[in-house]
Amino acid sequence: MNGNDSPTMQEVATHFYEEAAELMKIDQGVRDQLYVPQRILDVHFPVKMDDGSVKMFSGFRVHHNTVRGPAKGGLRYYPNLTLEQASGLAMLMTWKTAVVNLPFGGAKGGVLCDPKTLSKGELERLTRRFTTEIILLIGPERDIPAPDLGTDEQVMAWIMDTYSMVKGYSVPAVVTGKPPVIGGSAGRRRAPGRGVVFVLREFADRIGLDLRGARVVVHGFGKVGVTAAYMLEHVLGSTVIAVCDRSGAIYNPNGFDIRDLYNYKEETGTVVGYPHGEPISHADMLALECDVLVPASVENIITADNVETIRARVIVEAANAPITPAADAILREKGVHVIPDILANSGGVIVSYFEWVQDLQSFFWTDEQVTQQLRKILVRAFDQVYTLAQEHNVPLRVAAYMLALSRVATAYKLRGFYP
Secondary structure (H helix, E strand, O other): OOOOOOOOHHHHHHHHHHHHHHHHOOOHHHHHHHHOOOEEEEEEEEEEOOOOOEEEEEEEEEEEEOOOOOEEEEEEEOOOOOHHHHHHHHHHHHHHHHHOOOOOEEEEEEEOOOHHHOOHHHHHHHHHHHHHHHOOOOEOOOEEEEEOOOOOHHHHHHHHHHHHHHHOOOOHHHOOOOOHHHOOOOOOOOHHHHHHHHHHHHHHHHHOOOOOOOEEEEEOOOHHHHHHHHHHHHOOOOEEEEEEEOOEEEEOOOOOOHHHHHHHHHHHOOOOOOOOOEEEOHHHHHOOEEEEEEEOOOOOOEOOOOHHHOEEEEEEOOOOOOEOHHHHHHHHHHOOEEEOHHHHOOHHHHHHHHHHHHHHHOOOOOHHHHHHHHHHHHHHHHHHHHHHHHHHOOOHHHHHHHHHHHHHHHHHHHHOOOO
């Protein structure tokens, strides 16, 4: 680990994998395979800019493992994206799809760029050219990308169209997270946040935590954080006392009207300045006494440097790897319950699976059907993880990794090694 407890995504994914693999005594040959990506495609390509100049961009696509099915994972447009980061996220996707028992493996990738500095035309040309560069790997039976940081429904639509033009016919199942009018699934946008709440509710029932009136802190007020906060307030009756975005944090001990706060952010671009909340630092926000803390922003939010200030009873990881391994060990000692990312934030990939299935069948579901099936899969997965945790007297994170690893290892055992 790095000395300042800022581990890379690869280090985080490997740490928890090793812990579970050691407990399960996974065959060393299988363990060695899962340490490294199955394949990496590194590409460099030109894009014509609006002023007529040509600029070179770099990107890559990483397949961590495909023993259980096609690779699945997001594409990031991010200036600081690294291959190590993408490899770690691809590994997390392998565990995430396995723990909820989807027939996928893990992938990740993207382009080193800041989409905010590109015009819509430049962004489209970059996306279409990048698609042609990685077309060697992607496809409904091979690798199905999805949106991630810096990408959205429109980017997925351009990828789908470019792939379809090359194939000569429409192939909506090549990506997920598309606009519904061209094959996207109902309920996809809200799925990650909904999934967080479904899993939290199951866990709260197990430990006797009444979520009605529970004090909740949501770190990150993006798509996932907004949906989770709204459901916690309006569906479960919780009190969301603090939220934040990149610009700052706000606090109201009596709770926020999440719908009104969301409308304010849509108008201003930030939660900062909201008239019904007082400013608070990000550090003080994390240290608030609360029943539930929802890290819904980025990785490495809770580290060895600030973990002693955490006063939450339950932490549900709505983001990928928001807690470092060092901090996780301290939280275990403190008796803080952590619902791990590979289970808690799997709602997005579950509904991506639904979208893929609907596209292949050309038969689409309603939002109610999607939500019902999402909850069914998450409740089943949580029950399996919780039971395993009780049987082996281990934290939920370890149990989730054990369940995921067992499924991947079993697939290897049954398929064997070619040739």
